[in-house]
Amino acid sequence: MELQTLTYIVVGMTFAVYIGIAFWARAGSTSEFYVAGGGIHPVANGMATAADWMSAASFISMAGLIAFYGYGGTVFLMGWTGGYVLLAMLLAPYLRKHGKFTVPEFIGDRYYSKVARIVAVVCLIIASVTYVIGQMKGIGVAFSRFLEVSYEMGLLVGMAIVFVYAVVGGMKGITYTQIAQYCVLICAYTIPAVFISLNLTGNPVPQLGLGSMLTGTETYLLDRLDQVVTELGFAEYTTQSRLSTLNTFVYTLSLMIGTAGLPHVIIRFFTVSKVSDARVSAGWALVFITILYTTAPAVAAMARLNLHQTIQPENAQNLAYAERPDWFKNWEKTGLLAFEDKNNDGLISYTADPATNEMVKVDKDIMVLANPEIARLPNWVIALVAAGGLAAALSTAAGLLLAIASAISHDLLKGVIKPEITEKQELLASRIAMAGAIGLAGYLGFNPPDFAAGTVALAFGLAASSIFPVLMMGIFSKRINKEGAIAGMIAGLSVTLLYVFQHKGVMFIASTSYLGDMSPNWFMGIEPNAFGAVGAVINFTVAYGVSMMTREPPEHIQHMVENIRIPAGASAAQSH
């Protein structure tokens, strides 16, 4: 069957399932809307968390980045998984014990201050909106490609679908939809990887295939890859590094802390019924994430090897441009892959030296999508990959939108502005807030002001520098008071924002950058994307210092902290 038709069928079927689930599990109360009534099984919750967590960045971009950065791509692998260890030990069980709907609500209670709650809402919205814009853009690009419409039209279709199942279903609908989306995305990711691993090494498990010998030879796959890329003048795959060791260290830390501080991930642990379930659920989430994350390095290395072997089929014999395969032609049309015959010999020469390299453009983001085609897998596999990428982007967008909506309707409206509204009015307000957030994110998606990978990294940096430290200190210290927490959040957030803006431009508009995106100006050689960890250290230090200089928290707050530390007596999540 034609690829286009197959893609329609597969993508259409998965969407019918998502929307069906949303209507079946639609929310009737605020508790069901915000935290799914607190009754989701830990394994199911872990699966939904994994889908919530893994966005288009994990599904589409990450393996492509690793394919070209080699060992240097490690920051994403460790950074985006190691945070769950912090989440499971430092935050999830205690926040679940406290039993409220939102992250700002906890901060407001613990620091006995509406100001602290509002500052937390601001941090949450800045971090989540920046993140969601990237997702909307991914959705727009994906829909426009599969429906063969303009980018704007694709974005509108995507917005409509997110609207239906996030607004109608609330957390309950989102949770069940995300379980379905996890199944789709993990199949879409692993099936091509299994086929490719089997082709290259004879081992169907990609994680083992990566460490195996190539079929019919005595050479290990990674050794062969190192040899192929170094012969062409590229850095050795398994040892190649990006920037300094310090930068790698800080970048990894930043992504880990950011993971544990992102509100849409944290609220997932309010949906289980017991404190012990929150710990187990974090473990299951990590299992489901690790399945994809340990497959990614295999996908990356095998894609890179296949790419070079396609262009240079036999030793030092380059492929003739006229004989290039179909996938090559298809991606040339998108402008993401480009060839220029510099020496006019009609052959494709792909080397590290810019003077002789004729593959003038190989966009890193096409690797996962092009991978099944490069490996000549059947069309249905390629259609499945399309559905998987959409599932990843949509599930994350829905989770983020819910976190934004609950911060506005529950924390700002009910918590501060108009505490007397009824449950029904609050539910309506959160649906309106969610619709508003979709509109805003869509609008920014139409006019992306140079948003891309930098946006996602900023979202992590902001969460790492503002939300994580005050949550952690609120549980592990009885001495941190409201003055310390407020000062800490503001200091961490502003230092991180200023550092990013000064190198990338205010609101990412490059011309307004006052130092330029130049590595000589980086503080200790740390790139802006990695700065969240430094912001977090500043947050911790300021919060501690200010708390020590001001009065200790009132006694009932100290009792509350003691109570949070003990699982006994946890009830279902509720508002006050």
Add this chain to the structure above:
Amino acid sequence: MADNNLTARKEYWRANLRLMLVLLSIWFVISYLCGILFVEELNTIRLGGYKLGFWFAQQGSMYGFVAIVFIYARKMAALDRKFEVHD
């Protein structure tokens, strides 16, 4: 009775912190030490087709993270029962 309860709670919390400290050290060793700071030294050792440092960075650390979280959940459930603070 109330005093006993308070001491038990303190002991529970201390046991929790000890467990966390041990597990966070392992977390740090498998990722930041094996995967980043000592990666070159470990790369001189092979694990099948993998250089060991590269394996820790792109495979091993993640398996370790999963194990750490489950060990924590399990040990904490035992502590909850021992101190009778389970929910």
